[in-house]
Amino acid sequence: MGGVVTLPGDKSISHRYAMLGAIAEGTTTLANYSTGADCQSTLACMAALGAKVERREGSVVIEGSKLKEPSAQLDAGNSGSTIRMLSGILAAQPFTTTIGGDESLSRRPMQRIMMPLSQMGAAIEARDGKFPPLTIRGRQLQGIDYTLPVASAQVKSCVLLAGLFAEGDTIVREPVRTRDHTEIALREFGADIEIERRVITLRHGAHLTGRELVVPGDLSSAAFFLVAALLLPEANLLIHGVGLNPTRSALLDFLVSMGAAIKILDVQQTGGELIGDLRVRASKISGGVIEGALTAALIDEIPALAVLGAASEHGLTVRDASELRVKETDRIATLEENFRRMGIAIETNREGFHIPGRQKFHAAEIDSQGDHRIAMAFAIAALAADVPCVIQGSECAAVSFPEFFSTLRQITS
Ligand code: S3P
Numbered sequence: 001m002g003g004v005v006t007l008p009g010d011k012s013i014s015h016r017y018a019m020l021g022a023i024a025e026g027t028t029t030l031a032n033y034s035t036g037a038d039c040q041s042t043l044a045c046m047a048a049l050g051a052k053v054e055r056r057e058g059s060v061v062i063e064g065s066k067l068k069e070p071s072a073q074l075d076a077g078n079s080g081s082t083i084r085m086l087s088g089i090l091a092a093q094p095f096t097t098t099i100g101g102d103e104s105l106s107r108r109p110m111q112r113i114m115m116p117l118s119q120m121g122a123a124i125e126a127r128d129g130k131f132p133p134l135t136i137r138g139r140q141l142q143g144i145d146y147t148l149p150v151a152s153a154q155v156k157s158c159v160l161l162a163g164l165f166a167e168g169d170t171i172v173r174e175p176v177r178t179r180d181h182t183e184i185a186l187r188e189f190g191a192d193i194e195i196e197r198r199v200i201t202l203r204h205g206a207h208l209t210g211r212e213l214v215v216p217g218d219l220s221s222a223a224f225f226l227v228a229a230l231l232l233p234e235a236n237l238l239i240h241g242v243g244l245n246p247t248r249s250a251l252l253d254f255l256v257s258m259g260a261a262i263k264i265l266d267v268q269q270t271g272g273e274l275i276g277d278l279r280v281r282a283s284k285i286s287g288g289v290i291e292g293a294l295t296a297a298l299i300d301e302i303p304a305l306a307v308l309g310a311a312s313e314h315g316l317t318v319r320d321a322s323e324l325r326v327k328e329t330d331r332i333a334t335l336e337e338n339f340r341r342m343g344i345a346i347e348t349n350r351e352g353f354h355i356p357g358r359q360k361f362h363a364a365e366i367d368s369q370g371d372h373r374i375a376m377a378f379a380i381a382a383l384a385a386d387v388p389c390v391i392q393g394s395e396c397a398a399v400s401f402p403e404f405f406s407t408l409r410q411i412t413s
Pocket of ligand 1: 011012013081151152153154155157179299300323
């Protein structure tokens with residue numbers, strides 16, 4: 001395995017730029033916007049709400065406007081970030097919106113955003129009181145001082161986006177630090193926001209203006225290639241233009257702490273975000289433990305790290321990860337099921353798992369259950385073990401990374 005990999009734009013950052021561009025005054029131009037289906041769902045929602053969205057020379061161009069009532073229910077597709085973050089904006093508009101999504105999204109918990117939004121004065125109805133679709137009757141909101149009960153950047157972002165339209169300042173306190181792309185993007189678009197340790201204060205009355213921004217490559221997508229390169233003999237990959245925001249880059253520290261040969265090259269700043277190239281070579285990986293704040297920092301990378309763990313010297317233990325149970329699938333269960341199919345031992349519990357090291361992957365039929373990160377993680381397992389596997393529903397990789405399989409083919413042929 002060798003060559004140069006270019007990744008789609010970061011999914012988290014793309015959602016935020018699209019939402020802020022749609023409510024900012026003037027034009028926002030986004031280069032390297034994520035090609036993933038989730039981020040197209042956000043663009044379609046913003047267009048249905050009145051923003052003018054165009055593609056020009058590979059960039060997404062958004063003409064912001066006052067939002068208007070959509071003519072039909074909004075479709076967030078598979079995207080938890082879209083429904084949760086956009087709800088914060090919708091709760092403050094002078095109209096009613098219904099927003100839903102696919103079967104997986106319809107099973108994901110929404111009370112975590114309904115609670116703070118209703119404290120701000122929002123009126124939201126959900127199926128069975130907690131699931132999408134949500135019907136949001138827009139109101140004048142009030143700022144709040146909110147301590148997040150779960151470590152969730154989506155909930156933090158939802159409250160901050162609602163705070164943009166609220167009377168009074170909005171304060172969000174985090175139990176552990178989560179990705180801070182919303183805070184950085186809000187500042188870029190002109191909001192008055194202060195961040196002190198884990199307390200974020202957004203001053204009321206922000207006036208946002210359109211920006212020209214470049215979306216860094218998605219480090220969570222890079223994770224699959226990092227793991228592949230670490231596992232494949234003599235692999236040597238250059239991953240180009242990856243986002244290296246410190247609230248995301250714990251992945252690199254964790255891999256290096258386990259013996260990974262990863263070098264960070266040519267770091268620059270763009271739109272308040274760090275971006276750089278990664279050189280990764282095949283390495284002997286010792287194994288490790290993911291728990292506490294580290295679990296929150298690595299939450300999207302755990303499927304890829306689990307594959308690495310099975311092939312490592314001492315295995316991987318994951319604790320404090322009950323959030324994995326409410327992702328696109330119950331990822332503890334989908335990992336367990338598919339590892340079992342490949343003959344890999346794994347012990348699971350309610351909030352984590354342990355995978356012993358030095359295991360051999362066996363040929364199997366994998367069931368992605370429509371979860372993009374499961375499909376991509378097991379593609380790497382199959383490749384690293386050099387066993388033929390069928391991955392049912394592999395097309396779901398397009399949720400975050402439509403070019404995943406073609407990129408993989410290109411660097412392995
Ligand atoms: C995201 C936050 C995380 C992450 C998701 C993207 C974001 O979710 O798992 O893929 O863009 O803010 P939670 O906020 O539910 O932890």
